[in-house]
Amino acid sequence: MSFAELDHLCRRLEALDHAQAMLGVDEAVNMPEGGGEKRADAMSVIASMAHELASAPHIADWIAKAEGEELDGAQRAAVAEFKRSYINRTCLSSEFVGRQVNARLRCEQLWRSLRAKNDWTDFLPSFENIVSLAREEAERRAEVLKLSPYDAMVEQFDPGSRSAEIGRVFADLKTFLKGFIPEALEAQARRRAKHPVKAFDGPFAIEKQKALGLELMKAVGFDFNHGRLDISHHPFCGGVPTDVRMTTRYRTDEFLSSLMGILHETGHGLYEQNLPHDLSHWPSMKARGMAAHESQSLFQEMQLSRRPEFWEFALPKAREILGLDGVTVADMLAHVHRVERGFIRVDADEATYPLHVILRFEIEQELITGKLAAKDVPELWNVKMQDYLGLSTAGNYKDGPMQDVHWPSGAFGYFPSYTLGAMMAAQQWAAVARALPDAPAQIARGDFTGINQWRKEHIWSKASMLSTPEIMRQATGEALNAKYFETHLKERYLD
């Protein structure tokens, strides 16, 4: 039975993944600094052992034989997804991968030191090398996967999404946002004139913020028998589906950045915790790529937790734990509904964020196809930032193309996931609202059971048995459509 051989292999890979996930969590949460060197050694050795195990040439025979065996539907899907990942894993030569790993490490290191100095000139040669290797990678993958070079890169992060479809929804969204953002800013100014934004009285003790975060995590459905919340410098959701490790960081002068971060990560956590248990060691039962994951965190954060009804439920709890005398739901919404043009993607609000992503999507496509040279990125960046957000980045590299680690680390094709996730979340919410007309009232009373049931049935239980677009089609009845996200923004920001 070659299925049995693959099954055994998947158990071994799952054990190594489990170790890597937990070693990563421990490193960020608990490890003293002096443990770092040996930890890095251990994780790199285990990564190469896992890669060796997972890429062995005889696996191709096992897959071919397993495809001919009598399998049930889940097993067939398991073999198909294993094959997809095997092909993606093995289509680059180890000689190439070695060159690329070194180039990426070098470019990331340079990025870390040169970004602060706004030094594009010294960064460029290393970045040109990264772009050239990314083109080579895309060509090679495209050949094997029978996709365009850029699509072959997107496939690494969001399996099944294609740039033709992404381009179509992004074009629609871009047109919309260029008109919408000025309107939203005007509406916001009118609102603020009538109802000024109220500053909350700190300090907010960490223990109290944590208590509130835990209470809201529990209320929205996080299972603390299979996960926990810790502190780390960069918040993340890690661990494994049976033991999800979320982190946050706290400031004492305000509490919302941590709390909204916790709710965002809880969306990732719920997805992981609710993946299917059967065959969970196979890749078919893992979460479906970056866009799907981001759709779950943004559903939790943007669609549920920045909604007025959420604060009807959450504000009394926040007041009980934190004080917040005299704060109203309207005061909370003035904080969680904020539009502001800015240079930095990670600081952007949900309305301006997609323009940051669309800019990168347009530029990286041209980089991969070779239409754009690496050296010309800053100029095109500046032109697009002026066009989309009215901001100039001329000479300001650190707030322009040097702001993200993605490209220096060789991750081309990743950025679209963020905005695809935001659009998917809005479209999923529209489907929830059709299926459960009572959903807003349920949120207002802190009842997330029905909404989570819908998410489990239509998203979480699908794992990686379907492509991202197919999950969306089956869950919402149509292909990804920007209009849901647009409607969401209009309802929230134009009043």
Add this chain to the structure above:
Amino acid sequence: MSFAELDHLCRRLEALDHAQAMLGVDEAVNMPEGGGEKRADAMSVIASMAHELASAPHIADWIAKAEGEELDGAQRAAVAEFKRSYINRTCLSSEFVGRQVNARLRCEQLWRSLRAKNDWTDFLPSFENIVSLAREEAERRAEVLKLSPYDAMVEQFDPGSRSAEIGRVFADLKTFLKGFIPEALEAQARRRAKHPVKAFDGPFAIEKQKALGLELMKAVGFDFNHGRLDISHHPFCGGVPTDVRMTTRYRTDEFLSSLMGILHETGHGLYEQNLPHDLSHWPSMKARGMAAHESQSLFQEMQLSRRPEFWEFALPKAREILGLDGVTVADMLAHVHRVERGFIRVDADEATYPLHVILRFEIEQELITGKLAAKDVPELWNVKMQDYLGLSTAGNYKDGPMQDVHWPSGAFGYFPSYTLGAMMAAQQWAAVARALPDAPAQIARGDFTGINQWRKEHIWSKASMLSTPEIMRQATGEALNAKYFETHLKERYLD
């Protein structure tokens, strides 16, 4: 270069060991209960991968070739210790190991449920099976290692120690203790009549206990850049030498059990942190077995931290952090110098503890050689308990042979390590006191530099490059000699 092949293998094994160590720590310290099943799966898969890697038949060729290569002293010692561990690892057939693993799991499970019920009868068949497998294991190991069957078992826990020598020092110690304990109890009664034991006023806040524990750990030399202190149900010292993870548990009604436990584990931690860095992925650079490890924790706890001079230094700190108004050094010593006959080994003080061990050492030798049947253990246990400690365990199995997990889990030959460690610690202290006549005064002012320097030079830096008896001979100038431990007890308890 076969040395290079072995070196590469050792790096892989070190990475898997690192993962296992940290997964184990995380399980005890952080993991939510629901994560347990997948964690157990992952750890068991990784254990079998490590075993497979480390026992591959071609390794025998690498060892043979490496022995013929031009190597420096440390490399030669590395190959020799690798060979020793390879022979020990591979001398049992996998068929046998499989049978034994299952029998051990079964017997441990039974032990867990039947111990509380004092049910020897239902436990016996499974225990008989364990004893029979242990005899088979001992025979097989003896054949390969050219040792007696029992020595071949001791070799698994304390390489180089032999039962003839252990028997010699244990016989000496037993004779001494049977006379000493009544005397010590009388001296204690006289002391208590003059100076009653003072109860400390609790409660003691966990945060304060932790602050005191951390301060004393730091004072005695624990490096917090390469380790930390957490909480777990069963205290331990785990992790890896570059990242030592110690745990304790706190009660709020008293603070000494946790504090002395912390100091004990710190002894283990100092040993790990001060192992050599070069070739640290080879077994020759790991800590030398159970007896050597226990000698370091007991040196820290019994030889240093229960000494009057230690409390001259530590009491002011304890009073500053915990209060303890009016408590004197003499009050502290009344608590940390206590002799009491009891049934339970893990609750025993340093004077009665060796008799618990000697009893087990005598019984397990007869079990392994076949002179004693498993069914006859309770009777012999009772006879010896009456003889050594004046306590009857007739019909009281749970406080008799069912109290420890060691035998149900197949660990025969382990028990001597505890008392060998205690004797080694006393003999090491005598050597320290000869080399540093000022050592007690150094302790009284909280200066452990010189003492740690001696330990590093004579014990820690030797790692596993010598056998335990050879380390002792080189460090103290003679073979293990019970008189140092006896002198230590007389000085401390007979006043």
